[in-house]
Amino acid sequence: MVMIVGLEEENKEIESNMRELARGLLKEKKVDVIIGYKKGTLPMMSQPIIIDKEEDVDKLLWNNTCYVNLAKYLVPRVAKFVDPEKGNLKVGVVAKGCVGRALIHLASENRINLDEITIIGIPCNGVINRQRIEMEIGEKEILEVTASGNNIVVKGKNFEKEFPFDEYMNELCKQCKIRSPPLVSKFPDLHVGACEEYASIVDEFDDIAEFEAKSPEEKWAYIQDALSVCTRCYACREACPMCYCNLCFVDQNKPIWFGKTTDMPDIIVYHLIRAMHMAGRCVACGACSLVCPMGIDLNFINRKLEKIVKQRFDFTSGLDPDTLPPMTDFKMEDAEEFMLEED
Amino acid sequence: MPNPYIPILTKVKSIISENKVNDIKTIELQFQKEDDYKSFDYIPGQFAEISIIGKGECPIGIASSPTEEGSIKFTIKKMGTVTSMFHRSDIGDTIGVRGPLGNGWPIEELKGKNIVVIGGGFAFSTLRSLILYILDEKHRKDYGNVTVIYGNRDSGEVLYRDVLEEWEKRDDIDVVLTIDREEEGWTRKVGFVAAIVKEVAPSPDNAVAIICGPPIMIRTAVDELVKIGWKDEQILNSLEMRMKCGIGKCGRCNIGSKYVCIDGPVFSLAELKKMPNEY
Amino acid sequence: MTEQAIEKQTESEKWEPKIIAFLCNWCSYAGADLAGVSRIQYPPNIRIVRVPCSGRINAYFIIKSLTDGWDGVVVSGCHPGDCHYISGNLVARRRFAILKELLEFFGIEPGRVNFMWASAAEGERFAVLIRKATEIVKKLGPNKKFEKKW
Amino acid sequence: MDEKLLKKSDISKLFNEVKDEYNFYAPKKVRGNISFELISDAKEIELDYLNSKVPPKDVLFPQKETIFEYHYEGKDVIIDERKDLEDKLLIFGVRPCDAYSFKLLEDFFAFGEFQDDVFLKKRENATIIGIGCNEPRQSCFCTSVGGHPYQKESTDVFLSDLGDYYLVETITEKGKDLVKKLSWLTDAKKGDVEKSKALAKQAEESFTTKFNFDLVTKVLDENFENPVWEEIAESCIGCSSCTFLCPTCTCFDVIDENDEYNHRGRRIRIWDTCQSCLYTLETSGHNPRPEKIQRCRNRIMHKFSYYPSNYDRLGCVGCGRCIVACPVNNELRLIIDKILEIEQKEEGEKANA
Structure with a gap:
């Protein structure tokens, strides 16, 4: 059982453990490079960093701002992960639960080879919902963000405000049941640090029940409102570890399927089809929402996808590299209650 | 100054299939007004943005010579969305032309050589x-x-x-x-x-x-x-490059600080060697 | 109907939906054909697109139909187990299930998109289901959600 | 005295007076973000803001803009030019960096043989009310690119925030016309002008981010092929937040939108970005900039090397939006630092030799 301690102490402990693990891995040459996070230049920001030397280990950082899903850098592999002579290098990935899930799921789609990866598991306690805090602070500049107990303390010129972390966590983190990377027993070399075995995940999906109960018109109005500020920059797509297509459907131009403008129908179609492609693949990292420059919260769509997949196909993504993802698989007895039938 | 994005409308006068595979056609365009033809004052090597209104626009080199008076010709290979539409067009169809664009072959400097x-x-x-x-x-x-x-x-x-x-x-x-x-x-x-x-x-x-x-x-x-x-x-x-506007505004055809659409498409090898290798 | 009766019809009653139907080549298209040659009446609202298999049907097809202004979409394939390509319709079924739920989640009336199975021998069933789908779409009214502003 | 005073509580009065003549754009809060929107009620105007999320460029150069419309008559196509370009616009509360970006855009679109009529006409008909920055952000660096938190370039009327009221300065004829209409504005006292100057000075001194861009340009010109670009592009995920929120990015794509049922359509332009792989992909499949590294490099080179060599000024106004927007924090300050390191290394080598 984890003792209830303040956020900061907890993060510090994880951070020092992580550094030790990383140091050990590099020293014993178990990995060639490690990808992790380093301190960002802005409050509530962290930057991905790739290190290959022992002395750089102390640059690694862990706190509640590490929201980028590092699995993104493995598909396709960034240049630093490939040696011109040796070929693919062995990569250590600082992985919270969702990064671990992403890696395992990508392995199930044959995108990465788990033999070439070491998961440095980290028991994550959620990441800050940066945009929500920024919006609530409003038009004041945030200069410093610290943790005190279980509160996030935001400081700026002439103001200081505390936010309870439980409330101002990313929406998906609030529902997260897989905080440490899932254990894949077939690959004993895969894990260092905190990894856990997960039996079936139990999830009630209460959080979206309210939305689901709305009428079509209310839903449509809500979606329109939520997506109205979308600028189609595709940051959500680019940050998503599962979006690795060479040519995304919105970019296809032979033929052009969907409009590229910021007219409402075009925006909705983009998000709808992207959601379609995420079914059974989303690993609930929330990166799509956290990178959105306009602060659109796409998490409720991801939750719905999780729910559909869980209830229909009893599947949770990223737990086992050997299970076929549901959308590439089928069963004769799949439910078909939605089919039109004679009365 | 008229809106430079508005094409001059022309009609297809003739279509010649150029090769056996039938994926290259030469389309001859007839301007509808005498003034339009006069304002289309080009030299060899320039290109024009030709468009099927409603389908899109693409830059194509002008195949006819200014000495062939009365109409202009484009040789088009069936490649993408717009060029495929050109292949489907018929005599009498309306086609938009914007141009002439680009620098063209340096016909003055070539004199005496x-x-x-x-x-x-x-x-x-x-x-x-x-x-x-x-x-x-x-x-x-x-x-x-x-x-x-x-x-x-x-x-x-x-x-x-x-x-x-x-x-x-x-x-x-x-x-x-x-x-x-x-x-x-x-x-x-x-x-x-x-x-x-x-x-x-x-x-x-x-x-x-x-x-x-x-x-x-x-x-x-x-x-x-x-x-x-x-x-x-x-x-x-x-040179060839992906282009949209053809007049140096849309940005994509730059090689270093040069735009292929207004500084090119004709470059000497000496000029190219000075530019970054992004073409 | 007398002229007066026609005049009495309201706008919405007069309105007939336009429905695009994607039918698989081996069962449903043949089923539609059978309905035709057997002279079984079904509403003339559907326009048929023949596809090799219901597994060929991408979510793009359906969404694009909606954005292009069709009032409804019908997708029909072979019954599970009868697929000419063994399992095309089974893979498609999962896809349709997700799409159907997502459309509903996004607030698009679920009745706009209808999925059904109809074999080559089921001309009668085909006609009945198409009639049903047409009624559903008619009740929903014109598809205005994806209309662009001009 | 030329300077006037405008009470903050009188903004609605100002709005009501000019709304019939102008399309009035002002900062407005939309889903938590400030952006410049067409205002229909003075209550919507947000006065207390640092800067908008999406730059006011999108008033004059919207993300999606019709170039022309067309309709069919039989086989013939009739082109309908836009008529709304003559509408008078008023953009209220533009920060000096963004106002300066209008100057950049104007010069860019007017550059060369072809003038972008669609933009220039709108610019001509736009009156811009600028507002000085009293509290520059950490990410702001306009002073490094030749700007200033109280720079008045390309504004028509300039406001200084003096607490409950604004000091109103008229800069151009257009501004004079506007202020003339607001006869109820009170005259400013000498003290107010002094106060504005003091605020300007204070703001200028509070900048924490400073660059030597002359040096950056020089280093960039010589280092197109340098391993540092790989390092810079490393953590970039290739989203285009930086370019979509940039007040000086002008790249666009041209698309035809068809409404076949009604036999009409329009040719539109929409923002495009050099960070997208499709941007330079040719039909043949060849792509001159296929990798992230080339695209990252193109963005930086364009702003700080190509722009100076083509237009003799930097293609950046120092608003700092790209710094804040980068989701992986691979921000401009770090990039510039890395570029300048090349120079330092070279100098170090020289010293050693």
Whole structure:
């Protein structure tokens, strides 16, 4: 059982453990490079960093701002992960639960080879919902963000405000049941640090029940409102570890399927089809929402996808590299209650 | 100043299928107003943005020469969405033209010089324009010897057969046609363009080489020219790039600080060597 | 109907939906054909697009139909187990299930998109289901959600 | 005295007076973000803001803009030009960096043989009310690119925030016309002008981010091929937040939108970005900038090397939006630092030799 301690102490402990693990891995040459996070230049920001030397280990950082899903850098592999002579290098990935899930799921789609990866598991306690805090602070500049107990303390010129972390966590983190990377027993070399075995995940999906109960018109109005500020920059797509297509459907131009403008129908179609492609693949990292420059919260769509997949196909993504993802698989007895039938 | 994005409307006057595979067509466009044609004052090597209204726009080199009065021609290969639509168009259809755009071949600087034209495949269109311009009665005396080396994959791909045959009969132009592989009934040269360049060995004295074709052909042909003493300044190239506006505003066709659409598409090899290798 | 009766019809009653139907080549298209040759009446609102298999049907097809202004979409394939390509319709079924739920989640009336199975021998069933789908779409009214502003 | 005073509580009065003549754009809060929107009620105007999320460029150069419309008559196509370009616009509350970006855009679109009529006409008909920055952010660096938190370039009327009221300065004829209409504005006292000057000075001194861009340009010109670009592009995920929120990015794509049922359509332009792989992809499949590294490099080179060599000024106004927007924090300050390191290394080598 984890003792209830303040956020900061907890993060510090994880951070020092992580550094030790990383140091050990590099020293014993178990990995060639490690990808992790380093301190960002802005409050509530962290930057991905790739290190290959022992002395750089102390640059690694862990706190509640590490929201980028590092699995993104493995598909396709960034240049630093490939040696011109040796070929693919062995990569250590600082992985919270969702990064671990992403890696395992990508392995199930044959995108990465788990033999070439070491998961440095980290028991994550959620990441800050940066945009929500920024919006609530409003038009004041945030200069410093610290943790005190279980509160996030935001400081700026002439103001200081505390936010309870439980409330101002990313929406998906609030529902997260897989905080440490899932254990894949077939690959004993895969894990260092905190990894856990997960039996079936139990999830009630209460959080979206309210939305689901709305009428079509209310839903449509809500979606329109939520997506109205979308600028189609595709940051959500680019940050998503599962979006690795060479040519995304919105970019296809032979033929052009969907409009590229910021007219409402075009925006909705983009998000709808992207959601379609995420079914059974989303690993609930929330990166799509956290990178959105306009602060659109796409998490409720991801939750719905999780729910559909869980209830229909009893599947949770990223737990086992050997299970076929549901959308590439089928069963004769799949439910078909939605089919039109004679009365 | 009128809106530069608004095309002039023209009608398709004739359509000629250029090759056996039928994926290259030459479309002749007729301006609807005399003023429109007069304002379309172009030189060989320039291009225009032609569009099927409602389908899109694409930049195509002008294949006709300003000396062929009355209409303009474009040779279009069926490649993407818009070019496929061109292939479906019929005589009498409305087509928008925006242009002329780009710098074109430097016809003034070429005066008094011997000209070696090296072309490959369907990139021959602006070269056709240039040669027709030079061979015109009014201009022929301004230029020196003209040598044309034109290579193709096979005999079915040779464009502009009618004018080529005419040129072969003339004595003020040397035409060397080649295809990659031997073929029954082909009486001209056989071999890659670079090999023919080596064989013909045009002299670099007071001469300019004008090259247009697929990248691999350009590279090998240029190598051969350099070997026999040609200088970078004497070799001219016409570049291709993805373009949208054609007037230096949409941004995508830059190579370093130069825009292909307004500073090009014609660059000398010496200029290209100064630019970053992003083309 | 007398002229007066026609006049009495309201706008919405007069309105007939336009429905695009994607039918698989081996079962449903043949089923539609059978309905035709057997002279079984079904509403003339559908326009048929023949596809090799219901597994060929991408979510794009359906969404694009909606954005292009069709009032409804019908997708029909072979019954599970009867697929000419063994399992095309089974893979498609999962896809349709997700799409159906997502459309509903996004607030697009679920009745706009209808999926059904109809074999080559089921001309009668085909006609009945198409009639049913047409009624559903008619009740929903014109598809205005994806209309662009001009 | 030329300077006037405008009470903050009188903004609605100002709005009501000019709304019939102008399309009035002002900062407005939309779903938590400030952006410049067409205002229909003075209550919507947000006065207390640092800067908008999406730059006011999108008033004059919207993300999606019709170039022309067309309709069919049989086989013939009739082109209908836009008529709304003559509408008078008023953009209220533009920060000096963004106002300066209008100057950049104007010069860019007017550059060369072809003038972008669609933009220039709108610019001509736009009156811009600028507002000085009293509290520059950490990420702001306009002073490094030749700007200033109280720079008045390309504004028509300039406001200084003096607490409850604004000091109103008229800069151009257009501004004079506007202020003339607001006869109820009170005259400013000498003290107010002094106060504005003091605020300007204070703001200028509070900048924490400073660059030497002359040096950056010089280093960039010489280092197109340098391993540092790989390092810079490393953590970039290729989203285009930086370019979409940039007030000086002008790249666009041209698309035809068809309404076949009604036999009409329009040719539109929409923002495009050099960070997208499709941007330079040719039909043949060849892509001159296929990798992230080339695209990252193109963005930086364009702003700090190509722009100076083509237009003799930097293609950046120092608003700092790209710094804040980068989701992986691979921000401009770090990039510039890395570029300048090249120079330092070279100098170090020289010293050693």
